[in-house]
Amino acid sequence: KAGVTQTPRYLIKTRGQQVTLSCSPISGHRSVSWYQQTPGQGLQFLFEYFSETQRNKGNFPGRFSGRQFSNSRSEMNVSTLELGDSALYLCASSLESRVIQFFGPGTRLTVL
C-alpha cells in the first residue's frame, strides 16, 4: 500500500497570507490527524477528522481549520499567517481512532 502523502513538501509564505496543505491517507484509513512540529514545542495536536467530521481539536486559534473529503483526503488551512506559524506540519492516518497512526513526510512551512 502507498503511504501517507502530503503536498506541497515545502512552502514559503509571507505574513498575512493564507495557506492550504493537503494530505492523502493510506487507502482504507478513515481517520486523519494533523500535527504542528516546532523545535521548541515538539509535536502539537491540531485536529482529527474521521468520516468527514472533526472529532477532536487541539488548542490552536481559529485561524487553523481543516476539512476532510468523502475519499478521506484532508486539507488544513491557516489564514492570516504569522511568523510563529513556521513549522513542519505532519498529518497521520489510521484506520480508526485509538490505533496506530502512520505519518506522512510533512509540509515545511516558512513564514517570512
Place this chain on the structure above:
Amino acid sequence: QQPVQSPQAVILREGEDAVINCSSSKALYSVHWYRQKHGEAPVFLMILLKGGEQKGHEKISASFNEKKQQSSLYLTASQLSYSGTYFCGTINNAGNMLTFGGGTRLMVKP
C-alpha cells in the same frame, strides 16, 4: 495534558543500553512509541495497551505500568541506526486524542 519524557537527551556508544521513560498524570488507554530521524517523518515503533504488557521489536522493547501511568522504552545493544528523537504518545481512558511528549534525543556514537 502532554506526557513527560525523560531524559531529554542521551548519548551512547554502540553496544550500550538506554531507557527512555514516559509518564502521564491521566489514566491511560494506550502508549505509542515513535522514532524520528532528522528531516524525516516519525516512524511507528510499537503500541502498548493498558494491561501492563511488554512488547518487543528486535532489540527494542517497551513496558507499560498501568497503575503508575508510566511506560519505558528499552534499547539494548544500541546501533548507530538507533539515533534519532524518540516520542511517546498517549491516549487517555476518557478520550481518543494522541498526545505526544516532548521527545528524547538519542545519539549513538561509534
